[in-house]
Amino acid sequence: MQREAGSDVSSAGRVEARDVHFCFDKREILKGVSLVLERGEVVSLLGANGAGKTTLLRLLLGLVAPTQGEVFVGNVRLASLTSRQIATRIAYVPQVHTTPFPYTVREVVLMGRLPKRSLLSSPREVDHAAVQTALDKLEIRHLADRVYSGISGGERQLVLIARALAQEASTLILDEPLSNLDFGYQVKIAQHLKDLARDGHSVLITCHDPQFAYQASSRIALLINGRLTQDGHPHQILNSASLRSLYGIDVECVLLSKDRAAFFPREPG
Ligand SMILES: Nc1ncnc2c1ncn2[C@@H]1O[C@H](COP(=O)(O)OP(=O)(O)OP(=O)(O)O)[C@@H](O)[C@H]1O
Numbered sequence: 001m002q003r004e005a006g007s008d009v010s011s012a013g014r015v016e017a018r019d020v021h022f023c024f025d026k027r028e029i030l031k032g033v034s035l036v037l038e039r040g041e042v043v044s045l046l047g048a049n050g051a052g053k054t055t056l057l058r059l060l061l062g063l064v065a066p067t068q069g070e071v072f073v074g075n076v077r078l079a080s081l082t083s084r085q086i087a088t089r090i091a092y093v094p095q096v097h098t099t100p101f102p103y104t105v106r107e108v109v110l111m112g113r114l115p116k117r118s119l120l121s122s123p124r125e126v127d128h129a130a131v132q133t134a135l136d137k138l139e140i141r142h143l144a145d146r147v148y149s150g151i152s153g154g155e156r157q158l159v160l161i162a163r164a165l166a167q168e169a170s171t172l173i174l175d176e177p178l179s180n181l182d183f184g185y186q187v188k189i190a191q192h193l194k195d196l197a198r199d200g201h202s203v204l205i206t207c208h209d210p211q212f213a214y215q216a217s218s219r220i221a222l223l224i225n226g227r228l229t230q231d232g233h234p235h236q237i238l239n240s241a242s243l244r245s246l247y248g249i250d251v252e253c254v255l256l257s258k259d260r261a262a263f264f265p266r267e268p269g
Contacts (some may be wrong), residue, residue, distance in 0.1 A: 011074035013039030013170040013202035015090065020059055020069035022052075029055050031226040032069070037171065042193045042203040044213035047223035048247055053206040054095075056223065057173055060204070062086045073171075087115035091164035093174040097156070099148055105159050106144040109134055112166035127166075134165035138192065154185035161192065172196060174205040178212060190216035210238050210251075214261045222246055235261070 015037045022030040029052045037043055047053050058064045060071055062078050071078040073089050081089075091112065099108065112134070113127040135141045138158045143151055148159060157177060164172050174193075178186050186209075193203050193216050207213050213220050214234045221231040222242060229245070230237050235258060243251040243263065250266040 012089075013037070013200065014072075014074055015060055015171050015202065015204070016072045017056065017060060017066075018070050018072065020056070020066040020071065022055055022059060022064065023067050024055075029226050030059070030066075033223070033226070033228045034069075035221055035228060035231065037202045037204050039170065039200055039202050040197050041219055042197045042205070042217045043219045043221060044217040045204065045206045045221050045223055046208070046210065046213055046246060047206075051223045052226045053223055054175055057092075057175055057204070057206065060173060061090060061092055084115050087167065087169065089169050090171045090173060091167040091169040093157075093160045093164050093172065093177060095175040095179060097160055102147045102149060104144065105140070105146050105148050105151065106131060106135075108148045108159055109163045109166050112163040115167060130166045130168060131162075134162040137165060137195075138162045153179075154181045157181060157185065157189065161189070165196075170200070171202045171204070174203070176206050176208065178207060178209060186212055210243060210263045211261065214238055214263075215259065234259070238263070 017033055017035045019032050019034050020030055021028060021032055033056060045053050045056065059066055062071070062081065062083065065079065073081065073086065078086065109131045110123055110127060113123060113130060117124065117127065135144055138161055140155065140158050140162060143155060143159065148156065177189055181189065190212060193205065197203055197218065217234055219232060220234050220237045222229050222237065224245060230242060235255070238261065239253050240251055243249070252264045252266055254262045254264070256262060
């Protein structure tokens with residue numbers, strides 16, 4: 001049997017940006033970023049607005065090409081893969097997602113199966129089974145026949161994660177998965193991301209909430225003005241000095257336990 005390049009099981013879930021640079025017009029947005037994501041990890045990418053987080057995700061997904069440097073998925077160059085091959089390895093949960101048609105939740109999750117079948121073929125038993133498994137895992141089976149555009153923002157976020165799970169890619173990349181989520185959904189999503197990593201996925205998220213990042217991640221990377229300045233375990237990375245350099249404000253950090261901390265902005269003066 002002929003094996004697809006880079007399908008080595010031991011490297012599944014590994015994604016690496018190696019010294020990537022990216023320019024918009026003549027402005028350098030990413031200035032030599034190196035980041036490795038391994039199977040079993042949840043990595044949070046923190047940075048101020050405009051730091052280049054989404055741009056870095058777009059490079060890792062092959063949506064744009066670096067002006068310098070390279071991205072590897074497993075041990076193959078991302079640039080050598082077709083978009084379908086990338087989609088079998090990496091699933092993307094975007095910040096905003098709308099559909100022009102009144103698709104049901106089940107149909108939206110089924111879209112995650114497209115990379116696995118030919119464009120014009122009907123979904124097979126295995127596709128429906130993957131959808132059902134994803135809905136069950138996210139505990140949203142009850143939403144399956146609702147119209148996607150008619151459910152809440154938090155529910156839609158869970159549906160998009162279910163769609164990514166149905167894709168059965170070993171890596172999940174989520175761009176600000178917390179936007180518009182209530183506290184309950186934030187806690188649930190943190191737990192789902194950790195469960196996914198425990199099940200052998202690698203997960204990369206961008207986020208603006210240090211507390212969520214501390215709780216959900218096994219590693220945190222800080223992106224400041226297009227450069228990755230720190231990368232390590234949450235308790236090594238998040239402190240008053242690093243949060244000041246990220247956001248330019250004074251923050252009090254209270255360590256509650258090894259994987260729980262609270263962050264309070266200090267009143268000026
Ligand atoms: N299509 C574009 N054309 C020109 N500049 C762009 C384009 N998209 C993004 N930029 C610029 O690139 C920089 C990085 O943007 P990016 O969206 O990656 O930041 P971000 O860290 O994800 O920000 P946010 O937290 O606000 O989502 C910003 O200065 C932005 O204005």
